[in-house]
Amino acid sequence: MEKLDEFIDLLKVLIREPSVTGAEHSFFRVLQRELEERGAKVTWYEGLLVAQGDKPNSAHFSAHIDRHGLICTGPNEFQYAAFVAGARSDLLGNSVSEELMRKIVDRFPATPVLAYEPWSGAYRGKGMIRRAYICEYRNNLIFEVEDLEHLVAGTPVAFADKLEVHGEMISSQLDNVLTAAILVHLFSLGYQGTAFFTAQEEAGKSWRYLLEWFRRFGGSTNELIVVDTSPYPDRETADKQLVVLRQSDANAAFSPAITEKLQALCESMGISYSYKDAYIREKNKEAVAQGKSPQSLGSTEMGRIIAASNGLVLGTTLQIPTTGYHTMEECATLASCEAFIKLLCKVAEVY
8 A cells, every 4th residue: 555665766766856955946846747747736836835636625744845955155165055045144143053053064074965956956066075164254154065166156055865775774864855755655645635845944934835825725724734754863762653743842832633633543553653842851851950951842844833823724743753863864764654654644534
């Protein structure tokens, strides 16, 4: 039923297509082709691609499609695309924390990259990250890249990537091409509802595009499930559950009814699950006891929409546990992917 081999083939194709935060248009074109081949009706909006079957109101799922990468900001100068797209610079008083910059600065040593035209996806050359450093004058993260000196400002540069399959484990920069591919695959299995694909989630903007759609085309109340990956520090912790639920994030409480429905389905289908917010709260108790700073509950697309919609949109998240978050070696198990697909099919009544 899940046709896992077909899903893996699709995921391999999508991972090879660049989709840097703020430069996702070319990836939308690829998605449109794959979705229309599977019978979906596809509509483009600013920052949003909407795919619908014959029963568009039967279910609403959403995944973001941007991945981390670089953007050329001057002659042989490159910055982290999510920071640029989010206008996060010291000049606007909305600077990226030094802690976050130091976390990223050593994340991509000697990583191969490729440049592309943001609209067409046309190839503009390949290179290698030489080094990254924090510029003392701009208090911002700067990358130096070999062999891409010819690029002009505004050119996106993606991390060159492909899917690795090792036994029951897959790895790549999975966030969030993994669950985006799952939504495309659902149409192969007979899904007739609505799937949203949003841009600029890593810059904190995707929820705006999605909320605009619901304000224009939604009903008086709208149920939404946002699908994503969920990071864990090691495989032992990640493997304690096949899927991850949430009751809230730092922005808002999620719909108890929809969340409890997912939990009940997990239990009836024998799918192991856990609650990420409960996990973080437990970790924070340990941190405080050790005199360390507590961790944020996190800011998700779902929480932002709930907080801003004044009751127009209700929903929850469903996530796949991963390790190696925001790296080229982010890992997930095929068992999690299979359970995730089965669960979405049950929610959408795809049999």
